[in-house]
Amino acid sequence: MDIFTGHTGWIEVVCGPMFSGKSEELIRRLRRARIARKRVQVFKPTIDDRYSHEEIVSHADQRMASEVVAGASEILSVLDWRTQVVGIDEANFMGPELVEVAEQLADSGKQVIIAGLDTDYLGRPFPPIPDLLARAESITKTLAICIRCGNPAKHTQRLVASEDLIVVGASGMYEARCRRCFEPGISKQERFDFAIAKPLRRES
Ligand code: ADP
Numbered sequence: 001m002d003i004f005t006g007h008t009g010w011i012e013v014v015c016g017p018m019f020s021g022k023s024e025e026l027i028r029r030l031r032r033a034r035i036a037r038k039r040v041q042v043f044k045p046t047i048d049d050r051y052s053h054e055e056i057v058s059h060a061d062q063r064m065a066s067e068v069v070a071g072a073s074e075i076l077s078v079l080d081w082r083t084q085v086v087g088i089d090e091a092n093f094m095g096p097e098l099v100e101v102a103e104q105l106a107d108s109g110k111q112v113i114i115a116g117l118d119t120d121y122l123g124r125p126f127p128p129i130p131d132l133l134a135r136a137e138s139i140t141k142t143l144a145i146c147i148r149c150g151n152p153a154k155h156t157q158r159l160v161a162s163e164d165l166i167v168v169g170a171s172g173m174y175e176a177r178c179r180r181c182f183e184p185g186i187s188k189q190e191r192f193d194f195a196i197a198k199p200l201r202r203e204s
């Protein structure tokens with residue numbers, strides 16, 4: 001950005017599986033923006049209240065104050081228009097309107113930094129992240145470490161049985177897995193546990 005062309009906005013997306021450091025990276029970028037004396041606002045969706053109502057929190061317990069919104073449209077209504085940098089965590093829970101909201105913010109000169117899951121528990125692209133990737137100026141894919149084998153992990157393995165797209169989990173409900181170790185849906189071990197659990201329940 002230079003003083004002759006004026007401010008230009010843009011969209012940065014940080015995406016990957018759970019435990020890959022998306023929140024850490026978002027927090028790092030937002031801290032640097034504050035050091036540069038930029039006005040920063042941070043948002044997270046109501047659905048993700050695992051650790052705190054007022055902060056985004058990483059798995060390694062890094063924290064940053066944030067505002068909670070029901071969905072992306074609410075960002076526009078609570079935004080202070082003097083804000084220069086907008087951070088959004090758990091973007092995959094913000095709803096499809098996030099795409100338009102992010103574009104609008106960037107078009108109006110704001111730096112928009114978005115962190116979210118790029119795939120769901122079955123390994124499918126997780127809306128609206130794919131659309132955001134197509135529109136972003138900058139994309140970072142973060143990988144976790146596979147809990148099974150130690151390879152770079154791009155998948156979020158669900159460990160509990162549910163076919164709901166969204167099961168907001170505390171620790172123990174999800175783990176990072178690589179392409180080879182990923183078992184879409186529930187793990188084989190879980191399926192086996194259910195198979196033997198059913199007859200036992202009937203007997204009791
Ligand atoms: P995300 O926002 O992508 O879920 P976080 O930024 O909240 O990730 O947490 C990243 C941190 O989680 C890492 O720095 C590390 O301390 C911890 N962690 C726990 N499990 C793993 C794993 N399987 N792979 C990598 N980091 C992990």
Ligand code: ZN
Pocket residue numbers: 146147148149150151177178179180181182
């Ligand atoms: Zn693996």
